[in-house]
Amino acid sequence: MKALLIGEYREGKLLDSTYELLGFAKELGAESALLLVGSESQLPACTGKLYLADASACGEYNPDLHKQLVLQAIEKEQPDCIVFLHSSYGWDLAPRVAASLKVAQVSEVTALVEGGYEVGCCNAKMRRTVKARSGRVVLTIQAGAFPVAKQEGTPQLEKLVATASGAVEFVGYEPAEAKDVDLAKAEVIVTAGRGVGKKENVAVIEALAKALGGELGASRPVVDAGWVEHSHQVGTTGQTVNPKLYVACGVSGAIQHLAGMKKSDFIVAINKDKDAPIGEIADVLVVADLMQFVPALTAKLQ
Numbered sequence: 001m002k003a004l005l006i007g008e009y010r011e012g013k014l015l016d017s018t019y020e021l022l023g024f025a026k027e028l029g030a031e032s033a034l035l036l037v038g039s040e041s042q043l044p045a046c047t048g049k050l051y052l053a054d055a056s057a058c059g060e061y062n063p064d065l066h067k068q069l070v071l072q073a074i075e076k077e078q079p080d081c082i083v084f085l086h087s088s089y090g091w092d093l094a095p096r097v098a099a100s101l102k103v104a105q106v107s108e109v110t111a112l113v114e115g116g117y118e119v120g121c122c123n124a125k126m127r128r129t130v131k132a133r134s135g136r137v138v139l140t141i142q143a144g145a146f147p148v149a150k151q152e153g154t155p156q157l158e159k160l161v162a163t164a165s166g167a168v169e170f171v172g173y174e175p176a177e178a179k180d181v182d183l184a185k186a187e188v189i190v191t192a193g194r195g196v197g198k199k200e201n202v203a204v205i206e207a208l209a210k211a212l213g214g215e216l217g218a219s220r221p222v223v224d225a226g227w228v229e230h231s232h233q234v235g236t237t238g239q240t241v242n243p244k245l246y247v248a249c250g251v252s253g254a255i256q257h258l259a260g261m262k263k264s265d266f267i268v269a270i271n272k273d274k275d276a277p278i279g280e281i282a283d284v285l286v287v288a289d290l291m292q293f294v295p296a297l298t299a300k301l302q
């Protein structure tokens with residue numbers, strides 16, 4: 001099995017998520033080569049073949065040019081799978097590559113399972129296993145689903161040059177609107193999940209956050225229900241955080257939430273379900289009704 005991994009740069013910096021592609025290839029047991037449109041001054045910590053195109057000539061993003069570069073590397077490597085991150089870069093480029101190759105594309109892979117790839121469905125409430133019917137397959141992998149795998153050593157460089165000019169011009173990045181809370185800088189975050197039950201109960205979680213000198217976080221359903229502002233959302237479509245202490249109250253541990261908080265130093269989860277997936281990454285899992293446990297803990301801390 002051979003994999004061609006497509007890493008990413010953002011504003012001249014190699015994205016750490018590039019190493020998740022290496023983690024994916026390792027789990028797959030695949031021999032891998034990496035393709036980057038970036039710069040020689042920012043090479044990843046990895047061994048093996050690295051196809052490198054210069055971002056100053058090709059742009060950090062340009063679908064036509066980057067597709068051409070990916071196709072060039074495919075021609076040389078003859079991989080069984082071409083793997084992108086499920087990012088705005090990956091979800092724009094992967095289908096272009098799959099269409100050019102006339103092969104299957106499987107998006108947002110969260111795990112490797114016997115006989116195929118696991119992907120979420122029904123707004124990530126369920127999982128399904130899919131298998132490509134074409135010999136070769138283009139994949140995008142969910143952020144945080146596979147381990148970061150840095151390697152000792154230096155890659156073996158082969159430079160690529162794109163010749164097409166492309167019909168799309170990359171204009172630039174636009175910073176997201178300033179948030180009223182910067183969770184990325186918080187040392188303690190106490191998060192309200194759907195398990196809080198109703199908007200009025202968020203105050204119980206806020207009181208614990210205050211007693212710990214931390215900030216309030218929220219899972220997506222809590223934000224979607226209008227109980228907490230989006231600026232507090234943690235996860236793939238919210239903020240990525242790494243506090244010293246993360247307390248997840250009534251959060252099940254869906255992959256999209258974990259992607260935003262699993263790098264926290266110490267994780268405490270409070271959940272009435274002892275088998276909730278958050279228990280797999282929590283340092284401490286308190287099996288309790290949060291409406292009983294959280295006020296008691298807050299009172300003790302006060």
Ligand SMILES: Cc1cc2nc3c(=O)[nH]c(=O)nc-3n(C[C@H](O)[C@H](O)[C@H](O)COP(=O)(O)OP(=O)(O)OC[C@H]3O[C@@H](n4cnc5c(N)ncnc54)[C@H](O)[C@@H]3O)c2cc1C
Nearest residue numbers: 124193194195219220235236237238250251252254272290
């Ligand atoms: C494209 C996409 C992007 C997404 N982005 C994000 C994102 O950025 N952030 C995010 O959080 N989600 C995101 N999601 C949604 C994600 O898939 C989950 O649906 C979501 O994280 C679940 O939130 P939750 O854990 O609060 O709710 P649930 O999954 O409903 O879990 C509630 C938990 O509370 C527990 N519970 C219930 N009552 C109590 C009680 N009284 N005491 C203690 N425990 C209790 C339950 O046992 C359960 O484990 C995204 C989904 C998609 C498809």
